[in-house]
Amino acid sequence: MSDGDHRGPAAPGFDTLALHAGQSPDPTTGARATPIYQSASFVFPDSDYAAGLFNIERAGHVYSRLSNPTNAVLEERMAALDRGVGAIVTASGQAAAHLGIATLLGANDHIVSSRSLYGGTHNLLEYTLKRFGITTTFVDPRDPSAFEQAIRPNTKLLFGEIVGNPGLEVLDIPRVADVAHRHGLPLMVDATLVTPYLCQPIVLGADIVMHSATKFLSGHGIVIGGVLIDGGTFDWEGSGRFPTLTEPYDGFHNLVFAEEFGPQAFITRARKEGIRDFGACMAPMTAFQILQGLETLPLRMQKHVSNTAKVVAYLDEHPLVERVVYPGLPSHPDFELAQSLLPQGAGAVFTFSLKGGREAGRMFIESLELFSHLANIGDAKSLVIHPASTTHHRMDAASLKAAGIDEGMVRVSVGLEDAADLIADLKKALRVVERAQ
Amino acid sequence: MKTQLRNETVHFGTGSGSPAPDAPTIVFVHGAGHDATVWVMPARYFARHGLRVLAPDLPAHGRSSGEPLQSIEAMADWLAELVDQQCRAGVIMVGHSMGALVTMSFTQRHPQLVKKSALLGASAPMPVGPPLLNAAADSHHAAIDMANTWSHSTVGRLGASQMPGIHILNSGERLLERMSSGVYHADLAACNAFATPVTPAQVPTLVIAGEADQMTPAKAGVKVAHALGNSEVVILRGCGHAMLMEQPNEVLDTLADFILE
Numbered sequence: 001m002s003d004g005d006h007r008g009p010a011a012p013g014f015d016t017l018a019l020h021a022g023q024s025p026d027p028t029t030g031a032r033a034t035p036i037y038q039s040a041s042f043v044f045p046d047s048d049y050a051a052g053l054f055n056i057e058r059a060g061h062v063y064s065r066l067s068n069p070t071n072a073v074l075e076e077r078m079a080a081l082d083r084g085v086g087a088i089v090t091a092s093g094q095a096a097a098h099l100g101i102a103t104l105l106g107a108n109d110h111i112v113s114s115r116s117l118y119g120g121t122h123n124l125l126e127y128t129l130k131r132f133g134i135t136t137t138f139v140d141p142r143d144p145s146a147f148e149q150a151i152r153p154n155t156k157l158l159f160g161e162i163v164g165n166p167g168l169e170v171l172d173i174p175r176v177a178d179v180a181h182r183h184g185l186p187l188m189v190d191a192t193l194v195t196p197y198l199c200q201p202i203v204l205g206a207d208i209v210m211h212s213a214t215k216f217l218s219g220h221g222i223v224i225g226g227v228l229i230d231g232g233t234f235d236w237e238g239s240g241r242f243p244t245l246t247e248p249y250d251g252f253h254n255l256v257f258a259e260e261f262g263p264q265a266f267i268t269r270a271r272k273e274g275i276r277d278f279g280a281c282m283a284p285m286t287a288f289q290i291l292q293g294l295e296t297l298p299l300r301m302q303k304h305v306s307n308t309a310k311v312v313a314y315l316d317e318h319p320l321v322e323r324v325v326y327p328g329l330p331s332h333p334d335f336e337l338a339q340s341l342l343p344q345g346a347g348a349v350f351t352f353s354l355k356g357g358r359e360a361g362r363m364f365i366e367s368l369e370l371f372s373h374l375a376n377i378g379d380a381k382s383l384v385i386h387p388a389s390t391t392h393h394r395m396d397a398a399s400l401k402a403a404g405i406d407e408g409m410v411r412v413s414v415g416l417e418d419a420a421d422l423i424a425d426l427k428k429a430l431r432v433v434e435r436a437q
Numbered sequence: 438m439k440t441q442l443r444n445e446t447v448h449f450g451t452g453s454g455s456p457a458p459d460a461p462t463i464v465f466v467h468g469a470g471h472d473a474t475v476w477v478m479p480a481r482y483f484a485r486h487g488l489r490v491l492a493p494d495l496p497a498h499g500r501s502s503g504e505p506l507q508s509i510e511a512m513a514d515w516l517a518e519l520v521d522q523q524c525r526a527g528v529i530m531v532g533h534s535m536g537a538l539v540t541m542s543f544t545q546r547h548p549q550l551v552k553k554s555a556l557l558g559a560s561a562p563m564p565v566g567p568p569l570l571n572a573a574a575d576s577h578h579a580a581i582d583m584a585n586t587w588s589h590s591t592v593g594r595l596g597a598s599q600m601p602g603i604h605i606l607n608s609g610e611r612l613l614e615r616m617s618s619g620v621y622h623a624d625l626a627a628c629n630a631f632a633t634p635v636t637p638a639q640v641p642t643l644v645i646a647g648e649a650d651q652m653t654p655a656k657a658g659v660k661v662a663h664a665l666g667n668s669e670v671v672i673l674r675g676c677g678h679a680m681l682m683e684q685p686n687e688v689l690d691t692l693a694d695f696i697l698e
Contacts, residue, residue, distance in 0.1 A: 005571075006568070006571070006575065006577040006580070007579055008572070008578070008580075008583045008586065009587070011582070011586065011594070012594055020595045021595055021596045022595075023596070024592050024595070052482060052689075055482075056477070056478065056481055057478050057479070057481045057482035057485065057689065058478065058482075058685070058686055058689060059478070059599035059601070059685050060599065060601075066601075067601035068601075069601075072598075072601040072602055075602035076596045076597070076603070076604050079602065079604035080604050080607070083607060084607060085603065085607050085608040085611050086602045086603040086604055087602050087604075088602055089602075231611075232607065232611035233611065237500070254453065259448075259450070259474075260453070260474065260477045261474060261477060262472065262474035262499075262612060262615070263608055263612055263615070
């Protein structure tokens with residue numbers, strides 16, 4: 001019988017999961033919406049039950065730093081949408097990145113990372129983790145062989161953003177994952193700019209995914225949060241490089257996570273150690289607010305992408321614009337790759353450079369009225385920023401150049417307004433720049 | 438832990454316990470395509486309560502080496518050798534799905550070794566439909582999709598896991614994807630071929646059935662319990678076949694009431 005003759009039942013679709021995954025009506029009250037369990041701790045019916053919760057014999061909640069029923073709905077929903085076995089929500093995207101790294105790496109370990117990163121992540125890898133003995137080699141995200149060449153005997157992780165910030169290079173996840181797996185290493189991907197609606201990195205070969213949930217997942221720009229998702233795909237025992245998962249853990253009665261938890265080894269260790277000890281947990285109210293945004297993620301991402309296409313097309317034709325960098329444009333070096341990995345759209349963040357450099361960029365940003373000048377992306381409202389002087393100001397000139405950032409570059413996050421109104425605002429600001437020149 | 442049996446390596450979970458030399462033994466037998474990790478929570482519970490836990494990966498499953506055994510009876514006899522090697526007679530047998538058939542067969546063929554048994558998601562016979570068998574024979578992912586989807590209730594497919602942050606449908610898929618080629622078909626074929634009549638139980642037996650079980654419907658579990666006679670039945674409301682994932686606390690409480698009474 002040929003492969004094509006077998007058909008499995010359809011799994012719930014993405015839109016259904018965005019609304020229902022992880023939650024059913026509250027059994028006590030019948031509440032249809034996810035309740036906010038604003039409680040630091042949870043009562044044990046008896047001491048044996050309590051011991052069972054602490055010893056991972058029972059499922060349930062002990063203390064809201066470790067887990068919380070509202071947070072658990074968001075965690076399970078994100079695991080469903082990103083095709084993982086489990087997730088942990090965190091105080092921020094940075095906390096999610098740190099939790100993932102700290103679960104696997106320790107002093108004298110090494111990371112190979114794309115050099116096109118959010119400034120905060122670059123700082124974490126380049127400077128902060130170095131103080132704790134974890135070093136990073138940064139490589140060109142467009143060159144999978146560069147990842148391979150940078151691997152050392154003490155390398156434990158490959159890392160990248162699927163769409164680099166702000167360079168917008170598209171990470172070739174299948175090829176970089178292949179490099180990682182051939183060397184017995186996992187690939188961790190920051191998928192903040194695309195969300196699982198546009199790309200599910202685990203399906204493409206990544207092993208761990210993280211998001212800043214502050215951005216498109218929420219959409220409303222009212223909370224800070226992050227999420228770490230375990231694909232359950234990586235063979236920790238086969239690799240032999242991850243003692244935190246394959247050797248007895250003194251901090252939990254010599255528990256060997258890979259032996260007892262199989263595909264859930266990584267996320268279980270992250271919860272039993274990282275979120276417990278580092279404590280960068282999410283507040284239940286924050287989880288509730290992110291869940292409200294997540295319910296409309298498919299609809300919002302469609303509008304983000306369609307608005308972006310219109311705005312990008314307008315700017316790409318404008319005589320004052322030197323270049324527009326967006327993977328959805330045929331002129332972008334990763335256009336073909338984006339068509340393959342991001343068929344529903346390359347997101348809603350792009351950059352462009354004005355003729356006239358830094359001063360033209362400043363004048364343009366200050367002349368906008370509908371776009372907001374602030375340090376965020378992924379809001380329902382359209383946003384702009386000047387990366388060289390804000391999000392990436394800690395990078396020196398060489399690092400800025402390597403990350404594809406020029407002095408006059410403006411980063412845009414396209415929101416959900418009427419595209420015609422956005423274009424009118426851009427046109428007005430460009431006219432101000434034009435008059436000044 | 439690991440040992441050698443029939444010149445192959447056998448891995449088994451112990452629930453991280455340190456049992457007394459004379460502690461009673463509880464043996465957990467996993468289902469088709471699964472391994473000992475499905476028992477992590479009850480294994481840890483009974484280990485903490487002083488029992489010696491023996492939760493093996495059957496040959497070619499999980500971390501155990503060898504070839505998959507071709508019949509339920511062969512699995513029962515292999516398990517009897519492992520029990521004989523690792524602990525004294527008078528064990529408590531607990532099996533899920535295919536493991537429930539192995540437990541029934543073990544109890545029939547080696548009654549001197551068993552004190553009590555518990556059957557989770559049981560059906561005898563346990564027919565497997567041609568679409569699933571054929572897909573498994575071709576090692577096609579559709580076999581995993583069928584078994585994993587049908588093993589969960591509607592609520593279970595969407596989530597609402599008791600385990601914080603764990604998505605049970607995706608976890609079930611990843612566990613099945615770990616199998617080597619040919620293992621799943623061997624398991625399913627063994628279930629499908631099992632034709633030994635259910636005879637009156639020689640030991641007290643607990644049957645746990647899931648009300649929403651599409652793989653081994655609750656009525657099939659009730660039928661097994663009636664044929665065994667010396668048994669009690671507990672039906673878990675709204676629960677699918679993957680009861681260790683969907684309702685781990687209810688399964689644990691039911692097992693604890695029966696085993697520690």
